[in-house]
Amino acid sequence: MDRELAELPPALRWREWMLRVEAVIFAAAEPVSREALARVVGRDCSIDLLIDDLRAELRDRSYEIVAVAGGWQHRSRSAYASAIRASQTSTRNAAPVMSDFEAMVLMAIAYFQPITRGDLSKIFGKEVSRDTIASLRNASFLASGPRSPTPGAPYTYVTTKQFLSAFGMQTLRDLPDIEALEDAGLLSRKEMVEISKYGQDTTDES
Missing domain, CATH: 1.10.10.10 (Winged helix-like DNA-binding domain superfamily/Winged helix DNA-binding domain)
Structure with missing residues (x-):
């Protein structure tokens, strides 16, 4: 051409x-x-x-x-x-329907990636099931990240380009201010600090 x-x-x-x-x-x-x-x-x-x-x-x-x-x-x-x-027309960019809990889990992964399922469970005070993770992966919002340096070396999870595209973001820097989420009672500051440090350490090692 x-x-x-x-x-x-x-x-x-x-x-x-x-x-x-x-x-x-x-x-x-x-x-x-x-x-x-x-x-x-x-x-x-x-x-x-x-x-x-x-x-x-x-x-x-x-x-x-x-x-x-x-x-x-x-x-x-x-x-x-x-x-x-x-x-009621099918659209090519329609985001999959998520439950409220799935949306909250996706939000936590977006902020604290790379993060394990166990650390997600600590944030929410209850188990984040494999089915929840599988649902978000099937929507192409999640991918496997680096192995965690913790015992057992569990997989971590990270968001994908499809996640950015579906929610109209260029980069993860376009995420809303996390303090607003804390004020809404969705996340604990203590857990946020701990998980944020872990995510940064893992990112630096990868």
Whole structure:
């Protein structure tokens, strides 16, 4: 494929690059990385400026291009969420239905990863079952992390790019302030400190 399009006038070349980038993002089942988009445009083309121009064109449409999970993806605007739900149409980015407890476990893993099932049980004061972990893994929200340095070397769990994509985040830095979760009584500060230290130590060793 001709990436450079040197025979086209600058304006038409830019327009073709915009259309290529939009087509790739539209067709993709997951967020498209900068590296992938760079394969369809010229070497000196600015991906960021192309995305800015595409977003400007979509300003009055019911969908947009958003930055999630280290790439870009087409998403319908939140203002039209109720219309989409009312249509009962199956959507490609629909998040799996989770119980309240599964959502809380996923939240804890997101903040304290890598973390073991045993440490999750300490946080919640009751056992976090293998079935709960399996449900979150089946939703592609979790993956296995490094082995814990504790006796028995149990597996730890970490979140995935699918987790970021499903919840509209670029990185884990986009997670809400954890103090708000403590104020809501969802997590214990003592356990948070202990698990946070463990997670940092494990991350440094991996």
